[in-house]
Amino acid sequence: MQDMELRRSKRARRSTLPDFYVYLQEPEHDILGKDDPENFKQAIMGEDNERWLAAMKSKLESMRKNGVWELKVLPQGCKPIGCKWVYKTKRDSKGAIDRYKAKLVAKGYTQQEGIDYTKTFSPVSTKDSWRVIMALVAHFDLHLYQMDVKIAFLNGHLKEEIYMQQPEENVLDSCIYVKISRRHYVLLVLYMDDILLASTNLTLLHGVKVFLSKHFEMTDLGEASYVLGIEISRDRKRGLLGLSQKGCIEKILKRFNMMECVGGDVPINKGDKFSREQVTKTDQEKLEMADKPYASLVGSLMYA
Structure with missing residues (x-):
């Protein structure tokens, strides 16, 4: 497998981050x-x-x-x-x-x-790349397994090194690895300490798992079924793969006491504007909104 270029943060330091940024990161x-x-x-x-x-x-x-x-x-x-x-x-x-x-x-x-x-x-693959891998798994009926790095951050080296960047406009995801062996291949998706392995051949996939386990302390979680809060369901005979965040959505609704709410296409209409006139004023209004912190609620929806 080829070495990846580490994704480095260029964010300006701040004393605090809004709740919805924390959810997304x-x-x-x-x-x-x-x-x-x-x-x-x-x-x-x-x-x-x-x-x-x-x-x-x-x-x-x-x-x-x-x-x-x-x-x-x-x-x-x-x-x-x-x-x-x-x-x-x-x-x-x-x-x-x-x-x-x-x-x-x-x-x-x-x-x-x-x-x-x-x-x-931090080595984090993009969600778009993750979805592309899921589409390839469904289309080519690939074997799909997952592993967990027990001590992901203990394997980093702090000694200074210089990395060469890819040419400009060369779009890639540095947290996706590909190993090709003749007519078979393995796709590795890295998301912090979570690893997804998709392959056309179980023997090749097992070899990669053995290789990783020799160099890092790993936990073999078997066939992938629940990754990053997303439940994976498959019907390999029909070539179907489903992704569901039902559990995540239910936790959000339960946290904000909205299990009995009425469903809608979007939380608000496009173009709606908020003003200070809409803030809670009476004690009753404040009581009703006490368990619905705006930033956390919006952040939860954005994460889902």
Whole structure:
């Protein structure tokens, strides 16, 4: 497989981001993620403390095996960066808990751009590319499996390197890999720590899985059925592949108490304008809108 060019962020730094930007940039976002522990104390004091402790031990063991850090005496004049645990409950397409994940992350917001770092990047394929792959899977009846990188960010190297850019106007997705072996091929779609493998041949696909597992600690999730909050259903005899966000939509409706709402083609009519005259004024209006924060609600719709 060919090496990919890393997609680097060129966004200007801001102190805060609107809710809808956070929704769009977080591939693993769970509408009900508010139930996850927000800090270490909540994790060890909650009813699932044993599971969260196991997840944290697993992460620390992965760091030890990968030689991520060494214990040192802080040199004089150096300012250490803080860290924190981030907890995530992974769920399947039915909403049942699949596994518990814990990540130890640095508090990067204490760093200064141009001094402590220059650019940030994350390997994320575009949704358009993802849909093209799904269309190819349906059309050519490809085998479709998925894998998860347990420690995606621990495999990055911080040593400075220079990457050559592709010629201008050469449209490509740097997170799509292709391996060709005679008349068979494997397509690999990378989205952070989620990997989709589509192939014309199971033997070739298995070889790629073995190759990845030798170089990275992987979890084989079997045939793809639920990826990025999207449920995948197939009828291979009829050459059909369906994509559904029903579970995501139901979580959005449940969160904003709109399970009994009336369906519509679009949330608002094109050309509608909002003004300060439409904001809540009475106590009753404020009570009715208390559980419908505008930015989060719009962000949820945009993510779906």
